[in-house]
Amino acid sequence: MGGKVIGSILAALVLVATWGPGAAWAQKGPIKIGFLAPMTGGAAQVGKDMVNGLTMWLEEHGHTIAGRKVEVIVEDTQGQPNVALTKLRKLVESDKVQVLAGGLFAHVGYALAPKVDEYRIPMLYPVMAADDLTQRKPARWVVRTGWTSSQPSHPFGEWVVKTLGYKRVVTIGIDYAFGWEVVGGFQKTFEEAGGQIIQKLWPPLGTTDFAPYLSQVRRDADAVFALMVAASSLRFPRQYADAGLKARLPLLGGGTTFDEFVLPSLGDEAIGGISPLIYSAAIDTPVNRRFVKEYRARYGKVPSYYSESCYTTGQWINDAAKSIGGDVEDREKFLAALRKVEVPDAPRGPVKLDAYGNPIQNIYVRKVEKKDGELWNTVIQTFPAVSQFGKYKPEEFLKQPVYDRNFPPCKYC
């Protein structure tokens, strides 16, 4: 009997081994978009926002680009670089996609980039923001339609000194590359404009109890700049208020500290929080008002920047494919077209790429306010057409190392 069982296991193995996802593909069949996002695990909700954005664009345009049907194949990265790599292989080699998009975490971006170059298939990064992906370690086949981590921080740092008049700021940033880059960009321009960072605190990724850090915050500061992500964004404002700091020190932040993804879960304690980002659902333009209304009707919530960026990515692929008559099989031509795209009327405003492949776009300074019982990121200042290098010359800027926990050094601590 044992033989029978083993035999059936073997049969199953043979079945699994010889069978793979089908690979039939006609020359002028549909345009296939391979989309990578975390659909399970801690970041699954963000992944859904991303897929929603792209899906919405395609549904509004009848799943057609340049006269060809469009097929989207979504693969779950589980938020892990090695799974993302495996799924990339699947999308390229088995599904034969002509263009790739997606990805959430920076390390996934760094893991995918060399493979994408190896496959020579264009990949759009709507979310992954690691600075060096379009600065010191650019990949030829990667087109970023999102942002770099330090991009919103650059104009914001200067603005905080000049407009808000804060001179002494304490930073609390989640201790990983994204946190370093957002805080680093802020510190650079803030100090160059005459401000002083007097303390830098780095709670580790996954911190849920910020009390030990909040108790260290120097009370002689003018304000606190906090960079939170996902789960920590949900908890931080409440704990900041509970520690009695909200009344004494205004709370500034990186864009993700107050993004539309977390706002519905926050209470009144978040009101007054000021942060810069490439998008706010409260941008008061006809295009964005329609986008927010439509998105809400479909998915029952306010779009986050993740949704907006993936929506615009749909537009991006469309514009590029159209400009070459739908001939996306000619990859070099397609890549060149993708780099030339200018979207003048994205929900976030006009977007086009710089020479390094990162969008030049508006940066919005947003203040959390309550309207009709909901929290919104009211835009209080718009910096038009900001590049990833801010007001610096790219060659000059690239001479400095990438921002990390010790760069720029804390001169006034």
Place this chain on the structure above:
Amino acid sequence: MTRRALAPGTPRIAIAIVFGLLAVSPPFVSSFLQALLTQAVIYAILAMSLDVVLGYIGLASLGHAAYLGLGAYSVGILATRHGAGFWVTLTVGVLLAMAVAAVFGLVALRATGVYFLMITLALGMVVWGLAHRWVSLTQGDNGISGVPRPDLGLPWSFAHAIPFYYLVFTAFLVAFGVLRGIVRSPFGATLVGIRESESRMRTLGYHVWLHKYIGFIIAGGVGGFAGVLWAYDNGFVSPADLELSTSVEILLMVALGGRGTLLGPALGAGLIVFLKNLVSVYTQRWLLILGAVYIGTIVYAPEGIVGALRQWTKGERAWAGR
């Protein structure tokens, strides 16, 4: 002769067929499956190395991803920054993993059971923390990308999936051969003796601690070996490889396949890699399926799949003998 009398030989035939399939089938399957097979075989090496600790010494470790990471970072750092070749990274990776295991063993082997679990967990997190925070060396959270495929100075290139698979498969056979030799040796028998009754072995005059210590170091070394291959396969190393979830996954592979059987953990590794990557292509509920598999194993086959099959064939034999 009846079929039942042949039963004792069937597992061996089955194993031979699986090995045969692993050796022959890759060129005929899709490239996605080739990639999965490569991953599965690397994980199989890793699971077998943990099996020495869990299955033969009888200690559950939650820090085994550390050795995977040490091997992988050896490649990541040496190959991208110093252009080191395969044999250099391999040697450094394995020796580094063994050296770290030698230090960790001094701390961890003072304890057993849950305490051993906790200590190895903490030690594993130390290595993860280093990878995460020692940015000048490891590039921190962003990881090290652009690890080239190895060049062994052979006439064919390992940049392609098939030759690389065979390299990994050969490595698997070597690791299996070495580990099998060890567990079947008098040394391995002593380990099993210690697992069954430490006090009795001590009374018999065995140096129990030293045996455990050596076993622990061997497991670390083979884990580092798997890590070296892992880095070459992905072309990328990041702290995500060293997370607690990786250690848990390896532990589950061993438990699923059947601890103390070497091939069982290898089978468990294969199953989990395929579940994780292939099933998730079809459904987002793959975690549910994985959970059901774990619960099913613990309830119906606490000794793992191979353990259950063994008991089955033994039972058959006993029945036939009556």
